[in-house]
Amino acid sequence: MVSQESTPNMPDMSSLNCRSYDHLFKLIIVGxxxxxxxxxxxxFHGETYLPVSVPTIGIDFRIRTITIENKIIKLQIWDTSGQEKYDSITTSYYRGALGVLLVYDITNRKSFDNIKSRWIKHINDHTRKGVKMVIIGNKCDLQMKREVNSEIADALAIDYGLKHFETSAKENI
Known part of the structure; x- marks a missing residue:
């Protein structure tokens, strides 16, 4: 019989079962x-905005821990490539996702149209039934170049029972 007490030669076994968080949520970002x-x-991870970004090849991720109502939440957020040639790689990382951010560029109508024609179907085909999704319009700081009216995006979100938000990574909005 193994004791749960610490001894100089044996670690406290109960500490091996401790987690530094109450909940773990896996999220994926697609678009x-x-x-x-x-x-x-x-x-979101607290890094500085870089005006020039290298395209994601395959997949990348960040972890951020937040506290909500005295619960420690560990967010594991997976950043996927938007290029179809990486689909076979990225879809394998969708397993276990509890939430999906569907991102489009408000200055690029095709990126918005693809939310409906490609990404929602893609997510439904490769994640568990009922996964939570939100639609995110990025680059809202570029109002003069807007190609996607926020009311149209709101309507799409309503059609699918989703929420729609606009943000600017550049301005940290």
């Missing part, structure tokens, strides 16, 4: 190339 997925993740 076309160059919509700002990586920049959003970097800013």
């Amino acid at each position: 076309d190339s160059c919509v700002g997925k990586t920049s959003i993740l970097q800013r």
